[in-house]
Amino acid sequence: MSDTRLNDEEGEAPSAAVLVGAGGSVARHGTSLGEVIVHIVATHHAALRIQLPRLRDLIDDVVAGASPQTAQELSELHPLYSRLLAEVGGNLSHEEQLVFPAILRIQHRTTIPACQAGMVASRVRLATAEHRRISDLLAKMRELSARHLSPSGPCETCHALQGMLSEIEAGMREHDRLEREGVFGPAVELEARLGAGDARGVSR
Numbered sequence: 449m450s451d452t453r454l455n456d457e458e459g460e461a462p463s464a465a466v467l468v469g470a471g472g473s474v475a476r477h478g479t480s481l482g483e484v485i486v487h488i489v490a491t492h493h494a495a496l497r498i499q500l501p502r503l504r505d506l507i508d509d510v511v512a513g514a515s516p517q518t519a520q521e522l523s524e525l526h527p528l529y530s531r532l533l534a535e536v537g538g539n540l541s542h543e544e545q546l547v548f549p550a551i552l553r554i555q556h557r558t559t560i561p562a563c564q565a566g567m568v569a570s571r572v573r574l575a576t577a578e579h580r581r582i583s584d585l586l587a588k589m590r591e592l593s594a595r596h597l598s599p600s601g602p603c604e605t606c607h608a609l610q611g612m613l614s615e616i617e618a619g620m621r622e623h624d625r626l627e628r629e630g631v632f633g634p635a636v637e638l639e640a641r642l643g644a645g646d647a648r649g650v651s652r
């Protein structure tokens with residue numbers, strides 16, 4: 449992961465609160481919201497777009513190789529995957545086309561009219577709920593495949609599926625944390641301050 453460290457310039461947005469370090473850590477620093485967003489899209493969103501087709505292939509392998517006793521239950525992985533695909537696609541589009549642009553727009557504003565107050569907070573709540581649904585679906589897939597895992601169960605290919613699910617779940621945890629701490633939290637705070645007529649710390 450590249451180091452996206454930026455300036456410590458005084459007066460940066462409160463936004464500016466997060467540094468994505470070379471080890472993926474997040475620290476208080478002078479990184480702008482825009483830079484954290486670019487990092488999230490280039491790493492976490494891009495990773496999901498690569499991982500989901502690999503996950504589908506692994507599910508196909510698991511279901512194709514399932515024993516007669518387990519085939520019916522393991523085939524439930526397909527509808528779970530379809531729901532996951534729809535949720536992830538919806539979340540990435542929602543964030544990239546609506547949430548992040550809305551956040552970037554308020555970064556350079558000094559006030560927010562009453563009719564627009566709370567829009568960022570509302571979009572953030574939706575995006576957070578989307579993340580929860582994605583995590584729940586991943587957990588269901590992991591639990592389902594774990595029930596048939598060899599050597600106690602018959603499923604050899606479930607090991608590879610478990611590994612892929614663990615990788616995606618770990619990425620989602622970091623993705624969620626970075627968005628909450630590095631983007632959503634500061635943006636909601638900024639929106640509330642701008643709505644209250646307090647433009648301190650807004651970058652120009």
Ligand SMILES: [Fe+2]
Nearest residue numbers: 488543623627
């Ligand atoms: Fe995201």
